[in-house]
Amino acid sequence: MAADQGSWKPNLFVPGFPKCGTTALCDYLKQNPAIYVMEPKEPNTLAEGELMPPWGSRRLRLMRPYYPVLDFRAYRRQFERHPEARYRAEGSQNYIFPRRFPRKLKEFSPGAKLLFMIREQKSRLVSVYFYFYTDHRDPDFRRWVSERVEPEIGKFLYSERLSSFHDVFGDSMRVVGGDALQRSPQHVMDGVADFLGVPRAPVAPLQSNVGELKSLSPEARAVRSSRDRFVRDIRTPVTYFWNTADPGRESPFLSRLFQLHPLRKVMRRRNDGAERPRARRTGAAPEESLIPKELAARLDEDYAQAYEFCRSRSIMIGESD
Numbered sequence: 513m514a515a516d517q518g519s520w521k522p523n524l525f526v527p528g529f530p531k532c533g534t535t536a537l538c539d540y541l542k543q544n545p546a547i548y549v550m551e552p553k554e555p556n557t558l559a560e561g562e563l564m565p566p567w568g569s570r571r572l573r574l575m576r577p578y579y580p581v582l583d584f585r586a587y588r589r590q591f592e593r594h595p596e597a598r599y600r601a602e603g604s605q606n607y608i609f610p611r612r613f614p615r616k617l618k619e620f621s622p623g624a625k626l627l628f629m630i631r632e633q634k635s636r637l638v639s640v641y642f643y644f645y646t647d648h649r650d651p652d653f654r655r656w657v658s659e660r661v662e663p664e665i666g667k668f669l670y671s672e673r674l675s676s677f678h679d680v681f682g683d684s685m686r687v688v689g690g691d692a693l694q695r696s697p698q699h700v701m702d703g704v705a706d707f708l709g710v711p712r713a714p715v716a717p718l719q720s721n722v723g724e725l726k727s728l729s730p731e732a733r734a735v736r737s738s739r740d741r742f743v744r745d746i747r748t749p750v751t752y753f754w755n756t757a758d759p760g761r762e763s764p765f766l767s768r769l770f771q772l773h774p775l776r777k778v779m780r781r782r783n784d785g786a787e788r789p790r791a792r793r794t795g796a797a798p799e800e801s802l803i804p805k806e807l808a809a810r811l812d813e814d815y816a817q818a819y820e821f822c823r824s825r826s827i828m829i830g831e832s833d
Contacts, residue, residue: 521591522602524600524602529636533631533693544705548599552582554603554606556607557584558620562610599708608673626681628687629693630818631689634800638800649734675821687828688830701715
């Protein structure tokens, strides 16, 4: 049986790690009829007031403490609408950062289960760089690593965070390798279903726009970054106020109209594939060679330790290398 039956609270969290494939995992979870994954999948409601690492722009540093996409009332309404779901899930990656969060999550939803994603660390670092490019717009990858990542490297590593969550949740958590999910999604999701105690469900392939900024020149990145920042500055407050006020609650027509509005399409970045160039590279990203040797060694060591930690405690689903 799923935990906390009869309660509105989520009983399945996908709290990280960023740029490891958590969005894909949540999209696969949505395909199982026994699981409801809220939209947006990253409400960050429980992270309100927490401190986040400054991997984006300097302006973001001034926005701390963190504010959520959904306030608590809207957050609760999203789950109350799906009492039939055996698992009620959300995938806020920011829950991985605050050190007190394992205990905080346990107190909030005592019977919850957790799913984490990990991947090889150096390629992940490159992905984080491009993901936050819209905010930092720093064309110098090495400088960004030195100024933004190394001072907060403890929040980037797997081992300590996995250990702290395992101390609290024990066998109620599992870890999935991002490359395993990409390589064998059906096998991995069957393992997830077995862990959750729900019937296995066939999974359909997912579309991906991964790597589009990597395929652009620095000049083209700057143009895309400016446009994306403009869209984000519109998307964030509009989405927040829509979800908080929830005008579509009593009007399905109004809700559907908002979903179909051209601005909503832009905000959710559902552009035609022809308009969004994708990376065609194979092998390691060139930026990986710019990672300082000491940092690269530490990242490799952390990944190996995290994998061994999960393997030795039998909490790994799929293979990660």
